[in-house]
Structures are given as structure tokens and as C-alpha cells.
Amino acid sequence: xxxxxxxxxxxxxxxxxxxxxxxxxxxxxxxxxxxxxxxxxxxxxxxxxxxxxxxxxxxxxxxxxxxxxxxxxxxxxxxxxxxxxxxxxxxxxxxxxxxxxxxxxxxxxxxxxxxxxxxxxxxxxxxxxxxxxxxxxxxxxxxxxxxxxxxxxxxxxxxxxxxxxxxxxxxxxxxxxxxxxxxxxxxxxxxxxxxxxxxxxxxxxxxxxxxxxxxxxxxxxxxxxxxxxxxxxxxxxxxxxxxxxxxxxxxxxxxxxxxxxxxxxxxxxxxxxxxxxxxxxxxxxxxxxxxxxxxxxxxxxxxxxxxxxxxxxxxxxxxxxxxxxx
Amino acid sequence: xxxxxxxxxxxxxxxxxxxxxxxxxxxxxxxxxxxxxxxxxxxxxxxxxxxxxxxxxxxxxxxxxxxxxxxxxxxxxxxxxxxxxxxxxxxxxxxxxxxxxxxxxxxxxxxxxxxxxxxxxxxxxxxxxxxxxxxxxxxxxxxxxxxxxxxxxxxxxxxxxxxxxxxxxxxxxxxxxxxxxxxxxxxxxxxxxxxxxxxxxxxxxxxxxxxxxxxxxxxxxxxxxxxxxxxxxxxxxxxxxxxxxxxxxxxxxxxxxxxxxxxxxxxxxxxxxxxxxxxxxxxxxxxxxxxxxxxxxxxxxxxxxxxxxxxxxxxxxxxxxxxxxx
Numbered sequence: 001x002x003x004x005x006x007x008x009x010x011x012x013x014x015x016x017x018x019x020x021x022x023x024x025x026x027x028x029x030x031x032x033x034x035x036x037x038x039x040x041x042x043x044x045x046x047x048x049x050x051x052x053x054x055x056x057x058x059x060x061x062x063x064x065x066x067x068x069x070x071x072x073x074x075x076x077x078x079x080x081x082x083x084x085x086x087x088x089x090x091x092x093x094x095x096x097x098x099x100x101x102x103x104x105x106x107x108x109x110x111x112x113x114x115x116x117x118x119x120x121x122x123x124x125x126x127x128x129x130x131x132x133x134x135x136x137x138x139x140x141x142x143x144x145x146x147x148x149x150x151x152x153x154x155x156x157x158x159x160x161x162x163x164x165x166x167x168x169x170x171x172x173x174x175x176x177x178x179x180x181x182x183x184x185x186x187x188x189x190x191x192x193x194x195x196x197x198x199x200x201x202x203x204x205x206x207x208x209x210x211x212x213x214x215x216x217x218x219x220x221x222x223x224x225x226x227x228x229x230x231x232x233x234x235x236x237x238x239x240x241x242x243x244x245x246x247x248x249x250x251x252x253x254x255x256x257x258x259x260x261x262x263x264x265x266x267x268x269x270x271x272x273x274x275x276x277x278x279x280x281x282x283x284x285x286x287x288x289x290x291x292x293x294x295x296x297x298x299x300x301x302x303x304x305x306x307x308x309x310x311x312x313x314x315x316x317x318x319x320x321x322x323x324x325x326x
Numbered sequence: 327x328x329x330x331x332x333x334x335x336x337x338x339x340x341x342x343x344x345x346x347x348x349x350x351x352x353x354x355x356x357x358x359x360x361x362x363x364x365x366x367x368x369x370x371x372x373x374x375x376x377x378x379x380x381x382x383x384x385x386x387x388x389x390x391x392x393x394x395x396x397x398x399x400x401x402x403x404x405x406x407x408x409x410x411x412x413x414x415x416x417x418x419x420x421x422x423x424x425x426x427x428x429x430x431x432x433x434x435x436x437x438x439x440x441x442x443x444x445x446x447x448x449x450x451x452x453x454x455x456x457x458x459x460x461x462x463x464x465x466x467x468x469x470x471x472x473x474x475x476x477x478x479x480x481x482x483x484x485x486x487x488x489x490x491x492x493x494x495x496x497x498x499x500x501x502x503x504x505x506x507x508x509x510x511x512x513x514x515x516x517x518x519x520x521x522x523x524x525x526x527x528x529x530x531x532x533x534x535x536x537x538x539x540x541x542x543x544x545x546x547x548x549x550x551x552x553x554x555x556x557x558x559x560x561x562x563x564x565x566x567x568x569x570x571x572x573x574x575x576x577x578x579x580x581x582x583x584x585x586x587x588x589x590x591x592x593x594x595x596x597x598x599x600x601x602x603x604x605x606x607x608x609x610x611x612x613x614x615x616x617x618x619x620x621x622x623x624x625x626x627x628x629x630x631x632x633x634x635x636x637x638x639x640x641x642x643x644x645x646x647x648x649x650x651x652x
Contacts, residue, residue, distance in 0.1 A: 036482070037475045089445060093438035112419035112481050115441065119415060119448065120474035126452040127467025134457060141453025148446035149363045155438050156362070 007316045011055065014313075018054040021073050022046060022080065029124075037120040040105070040113055045084050045121070047100040052212065052321060053079040057183035059317065060201045062310030063302075066191030075190060078129035078140060079183040085121035086147055088114055093155075094237055136186045143182040150174020159238035161248055161260055168242050172213045173206070180209030200304045207298035208318055214291045215322060217241035221275070222284065223326060235266050235274065242290070247281035255280060295322055333642045337381065340639075344380040347399050348372060348406065355450075363446040366431070366439055371410050371447070373426040378538065378647060379405040383509035385643065386527045388636030389628075392517030401516060404455035404466060405509040411447035412473055414440055419481075420563055462512045469508040476500020485564035487574055487586055494568050498539045499532075506535030526630045533624035534644055540617045541648060543567035547604065549652060561592050561600065568616070573607035581606060621648055 026046060029038040054076035061072035090096075091104040092114050098104060106114035122144070129140035154171045157163045184205030188198040220234040221243055234241050244263065251259055259277045262270050278284055295318055302311055352371060355364040380402035387398035416422070417430040418440050424430060432440035448470070455466035480497045483489045510531030514524040546560040547569055560567050570589065577585055585603045588596050604610055624644055628637055 034471050034475050036478045037471065040478065086445070089441050093441060113478070115415050115419060115444075116474050116477050116481070118441075118445070119412070119477075120471060122445065122448050122452075123467050123470030123474060126448075126456070127464060127471070130452070130456050130463035130467055131460060137456035137463060138453060141449050141456055144449030145360050145363065145446060145453070148442050148449060149360050151442050151445075152362045152366065152439070155442070 007313070007320075010309075010313055011317055011320070014055045014058055015051050017069070017073075018051045018058070018076060018080070019046075021077055025077060025124075025128075034120075037117070040109065041084075041088075041117040041121050041124075043102070044088060044099065044105055044117070045081065047102050049080070049084070049100060051080060052317070053083055053180065053183055056180065056205070056208065056314065056317060057187045059310045059314045060184040060205070061187035061191050063305060063308055063314060064188040064191035064193035064197050064201060066187070066193075072187050072190050074128040074131045075136065075140075075183060075186050078125045079179065081121050081128065082125035082140075082144060082147075083179070085118045085125060086151070088118040088121065090151070092118075094233070096233065132186070132190065136189055139182050139186055143179045146174045146178045150176075150178075154239065157240050159264070160240060161263065163240035163245055165242065165245055168240065168245055169210075172210055176213040177206045177209030180212065181205035184208075197305050200301045204298050204301040204314070207294045207301060208321075211291045211294035211298065211318070212321055214242060214287055214294070215324065218243060218284070218287055218291070219324075219326065221278065232266075232268065232271065235263065238263075243278055243283040243287050246286050247278050247283040250281040250283065251277065291322060295319075333639070334646075336635075336639055337643055337646070340381045340384055341377050343395070343399075344377045344384070344402060344406070345372075347403055351403060351450075351454075360446075363443070366435060367414075367443040367446050367450075369428070370414060370425065370431055370443070371407065373428050375406070375410070375426060376650075377406060378643070379409055379506065379509055382506065382531070382534065382640065382643060383513045385636045385640045386510040386531070387513035387517050389631060389634055389640060390514035390517035390519035390523050390527060392513070392519075398513050398516050400454045400457045401462065401466075401509060401512045404451045405505065407447050407454065408451035408466075408470060408473075409505070411444045411451060412477070414444035414447060416477070418444075420559070422559065458512070458516065462515055465508050465512055469505045472500040472504045474500075476502075476504075480565060483566050485590070486566060487589065489566035489571055491568065491571055494566065494571055495536075498536055502539040503532045503535030506538065507531035510534075523631050526627045530624050530627040530640070533620045533627060534647075537617045537620035537624065537644070538647055540568060540613055540620070541650065544569060544610070544613055544617070545650075545652065547601070548610065558592075558594065558597065561589065564589075569604055569609040569613050572609040572612050573604050576607040576609065577603065617648060621645075 022045060026038060026042040029035065030042060057076040057079055058069055058072055061069060066072060087099060088105050091099055092106045092111060096104050097107050104114070105117055126140065130137050150171050150173065153167065153174065157167055157171070181202045182205070185198060185202035188201040217234065220232065220241065223231050247259055248256065255277060258273070262274050262277065298318055299315060302314060305311060348371060352364060352368040355361065356368060383402040383405055384395055384398055387395060392398060413425060414431050417425055418432045418437060422430050423433050430440070431443055452466065456463050476497050476499065479493065479500065483493055483497070507528045508531070511524060511528035514527040543560065546558065546567065549557050573585055574582065581603060584599070588600050588603065592600070621644055625641060628640060631637060
């Protein structure tokens with residue numbers, strides 16, 4: 001087992017490579033005919049996301065036996081850029097004011113600019129993804145279709161207290177798990193890995209993606225505002241995340257009615273009330289256990305491929321992501 | 327020369343083939359996991375656009391010597407679907423209420439749904455465009471980047487009476503001419519045409535696209551509301567189209583001041599005043615002449631490739647488009 005310091009350094013090295021490639025990609029376009037669009041979209045792209053998607057994609061490529069990471073970089077960047085495109089558009093209809101520590105694009109530049117900047121980022125992502133073989137290109141497009149479908153299902157369930165765990169999984173799989181699975185799958189395909197390795201890494205991505213989104217949803221309820229992520233935005237937006245769905249199922253009588261009332265008439269003053277109800281329903285424990293289950297399944301999927309340094313780093317990244325605070 | 331009836335029938339046959347392929351494409355997705363997204367996006371896609379982009383792409387493929395039109399259909403549909411995606415998003419920030427005779431998506435389903443539906447259409451278009459060879463895929467992505475850039479430039483010039491003809495051309499080239507050029511270029515590449523033919527068809531698309539957009543902009547000022555297209559929306563939106571730019575340059579003194587006032591404080595009551603000023607500046611004649619110039623250049627480009635039935639139909643389609651009323 002490597003020490004935490006060196007784990008972190010290894011992962012940071014991959015993150016830096018992504019950052020550098022993104023920076024170069026942006027600079028190239030700032031010098032060309034797309035400069036007006038890139039001036040708008042470049043800031044948010046370089047505003048320092050945590051780059052889980054591209055890093056996991058590069059590690060999956062290495063774990064699948066790939067040797068020249070420049071082969072997977074376009075796919076890795078495509079995943080990050082398309083993710084950023086969805087963030088820009090999400091922020092519009094979630095009416096979010098801050099993203100990655102900066103004012104959201106629609107706040108600083110207005111709705112039309114934010115819509116177009118997102119569209120431009122989609123085009124950039126597709127352009128990069130499109131530099132690969134047909135099956136990878138199709139998978140990128142398919143993942144985008146699934147993201148849109150997941151987002152729509154999420155909208156349909158806004159404020160709907162009857163949302164089921166199945167609905168939740170369908171949303172998470174579309175928005176997050178399938179995209180994670182797609183960049184891992186694509187990385188393995190680009191590494192020309194055998195079919196079993198491709199499937200194992202795809203499954204890994206799916207399970208890691210589910211765990212990743214559930215941690216996100218949990219942090220929305222438990223995160224410390226001081227860590228940079230505003231707390232409770234999902235509740236304000238009426239998004240039915242798993243802790244809420246679980247508590248609505250487990251509580252009965254007066255408590256169930258109180259929870260429904262809190263969710264339907266939420267304000268920051270009712271934060272403690274909500275937390276107490278979720279604790280009473282043991283919803284935090286339940287979701288924490290489910291996250292661990294998905295992480296375990298992700299680890300099991302990795303077990304089926306040969307042990308390499310990259311595979312070890314994937315394990316570490318999953319654990320880092322699981323215990324993240326923002 | 328064929329009779330107008332049979333020209334129209336030949337072009338209609340191509341349009342019907344596009345319509346049928348689009349219909350099948352939508353139906354397939356209504357049956358799969360993307361059904362929620364396609365239920366939202368399918369209506370606008372099948373709401374009967376005039377399909378200039380896909381039809382010209384198929385004709386360009388045939389004129390370039392292609393024999394199996396199924397080879398170009400994905401590119402042709404990609405062009406139409408991406409165009410529809412931009413319309414859905416444009417309608418949001420132009421605050422348009424009606425499109426293709428139906429309520430716009432954001433009017434009927436709300437802003438979030440319209441943003442996501444547009445994103446989904448982009449993903450579909452890229453997925454189709456992505457089924458082609460690398461250079462075509464890259465060109466599709468590049469065209470989307472140019473569309474975004476053109477839209478942004480248009481936004482930057484909203485209400486700006488100092489907008490120059492160069493600004494106007496830069497906007498039109500990004501939004502319309504380059505996408506037209508791209509589907510013609512791509513069609514010729516797919517037909518494995520020689521380099522000169524590819525370049526000739528690309529140039530044709532560029533010039534046709536310019537003429538096409540200028541007709542659109544002219545119709546906004548001269549169209550009869552009874553033809554289905556609401557009149558004056560560009561003026562209401564503050565979009566600086568070429569007739570306005572020309573008139574602002576040609577008029578002086580009191581008339582120039584009056585025109586500036588009309589544009590800055592436009593209402594439907596000032597319609598006649600605006601028309602008189604544009605007539606005084608001979609702006610309609612000027613733009614009509616420019617359209618004819620671009621059409622002539624498009625025709626010249628076609629002259630350099632062998633005469634075929636498809637080439638004749640392209641000539642006819644350009645003329646039909648030039649004299650369209652809506």
C-alpha cells in the first residue's frame with residue numbers, strides 16, 4: 001500500500017495532465033475564429049473542477065493496458081467538456097448563482113449567452129469525441145442522449161413526494177452513471193483491451209458513477225457550507241434525492257406529514273427540522289450503506305482485471321471520492 | 327428545361343424521403359430508453375420545416391456522383407436536427423411564441439424542458455453526423471462551433487446601430503452559410519468526388535447559404551403575415567439585418583435620426599414609417615441585388631461540375647428558395 005501522500009501525488013499528476021491539455025485546447029480556440037465563443041466558455045471550463053471524469057478515463061485506459069495516454073486524451077476531455085456544458089445549462093434552470101466559486105454564466109452574462117456557451121461546449125465535446133472510432137463516437141452521443149433523458153426525468157419528479165427509488169436510479173444512471181461508464185468503456189476500447197476487460201471497466205464506471213452521484217446528493221444535505229458547496233440546493237429546487245425518498249417511505253403518521261410539509265415549504269430556517277427527520281428515519285445511514293455497496297461492486301469489477309498501478313489508483317480515487325467533503 | 331410542376335415534384339420526392347427518414351428516426355427513439363426526451367423533441371422535429379438543408383445535401387451528393395443516397399442520409403438528417411436544436415434554443419432567448427405553426431417548446435413546456443430538448447437534439451444530430459468518417463465528423467462539430475460563434479456575435483450587436491456589413495456577413499456565415507457549405511462539402515466527400523467537385527459544392531453551399539439567410543432577413547421586413555411567418559420579429563428583437571444596416575448608412579440628417587428612433591423605439595404602429603425609410607434608402611433593392619449576386623455565384627460554382635439531373639434540381643431549389651414568401 002502506498003502512502004496517502006504519494007497516492008495523492010500520483011492522482012494529482014493525472015489531474016495536472018488533464019488541466020494542461022484543457023488549457024492548451026482553450027488557448028488554441030482563443031486564437032482562432034471561435035474566439036468570441038471561447039472567451040465566454042473558457043473561464044468556466046478552466047475554473048477548476050475536480051476532473052473526476054477525465055482522470056478516471058485515463059486511469060481506465062492505463063488499467064486496460066493502454067500505453068500512450070495521448071490516445072485517450074480526446075475522449076477524456078470530451079467527457080469533461082460535455083459535463084461542463086450540462087452544468088452551464090443546469091445552472092440556468094436551477095437558477096444557481098455560483099459554480100466552482102464564480103458567478104454562473106447566466107448570472108454574469110445573461111440567459112442567451114449561457115445557452116449558447118453550453119451549446120458551444122457540447123459542440124467542442126462532440127468534436128473531440130468524434131475523433132475516435134465509430135463505436136466510441138456513437139457511445140458519446142448515446143451518453144448525451146441519456147443525460148438529457150435523465151435530466152428530463154428529474155424535472156418530471158420535481159416536488160413529487162411519490163418518487164420511487166427506481167425513479168431515482170433511472171435519473172442517476174442517465175445523468176451520471178452511464179456517462180461515467182461510457183468514458184471507462186471507451187477508454188478500454190481505445191486501449192484495445194479484451195472484451196472482458198472492456199465490460200469490467202464499463203461496470204466499474206457504472207457503479208462508481210452511482211456512488212459518486214449519491215455522495216453528491218448526500219453532501220447537499222450534510223455538507224458544511226464552509227467547504228464551498230452551498231447546502232440544501234436540491235431541497236430548495238424540489239429535487240427528490242434518495243435520502244428524502246427513503247425518509248418519506250420510512251416515516252409514518254405525524255413525522256411523515258411533518259417531512260412532507262418541510263419539503264413542500266422549505267426554507268433555511270427548517271434545516272434542523274429536516275436533519276432530525278432524516279436522522280429519525282436513519283436515511284443518512286441507509287444511503288451511506290448503499291454508497292458502500294456500489295463502491296464494493298465497483299471494486300469487484302476492478303478485481304477481475306490484472307492488478308496494475310493504474311488499477312490501484314482507481315481504487316484510491318474511488319475512496320477519495322467517497323470521503324470527499326465538497 | 328423541365329416544367330415547374332415536375333421540378334416541384336422531383337424536389338418534393340427528395341423532401342418526402344427526408345421526412346420519411348426523420349419519421350422513422352423519431353419512432354425508433356420513442357420506443358427506446360430515450361422516449362421521454364424524444365416525446366418532447368419529436369414534435370418540433372416533425373412539425374414540417376421546409377428541409378432545405380437535408381434536401382440540398384442529398385442533391386449535392388447526387389450531383390457529386392454519389393449513387394446510394396442512404397450513404398448521405400445520416401449527414402442530411404444531422405444537418406436538419408442540429409438546425410432544429412438551434413431553433414429551439416434561439417426561440418428561448420428571442421422569446422418567440424410560435425414556430426412552424428405551433429407554440430414554441432419553452433412556451434408549451436417551460437424553459438428547462440426547452441433547454442434540455444435542444445441539448446438532446448444536438449446529441450442526436452452529432453450521433454448521426456458521427457457515423458461518418460473523421461473529417462466529416464470534425465466538420466459537423468466545427469459547423470456547430472461556428473453557429474454558436476455567429477449567434478454570439480449577433481447577440482453582441484443587438485440594438486447596435488453601428489453594426490457594419492462585415493459584422494453582418496460574419497454572423498450570417500457562422501449561423502447559416504458555413505452550415506450550408508458543410509452539408510454540401512460533406513455530401514461530396516461521402517460521394518468520393520474529386521477535390522475540385524468537393525470545393526465547388528462547398529462554395530455553392532456557402533453562397534446559397536448567404537442568399538438564403540438574406541432572403542429570410544428580407545422577408546422579416548417585407549413578408550405578408552398571412553404567409554405564416556410573423557413580420558418584424560428581427561426589428562422587435564433589435565437584430566441588425568442588412569437592410570437596416572444599409573439604410574442607416576445611406577440616410578442622412580433628419581431621415582437618419584428618424585430611422586434610429588424607429589429602430590430604438592419600435593412598435594407595430596411604426597411599421598409604415600420604417601418601410602418608407604427603407605424604401606427611401608433603396609435598401610430593399612440593394613439587398614435584393616446582393617441576394618442575386620450570391621445566387622449567381624452559387625450557380626457559377628455549380629457550372630464547374632458536370633451537368634446532371636441533380637445539378638439542375640439544385641439550380642431549381644435555389645431559385646425556389648430565392649422567391650419564397652415564407
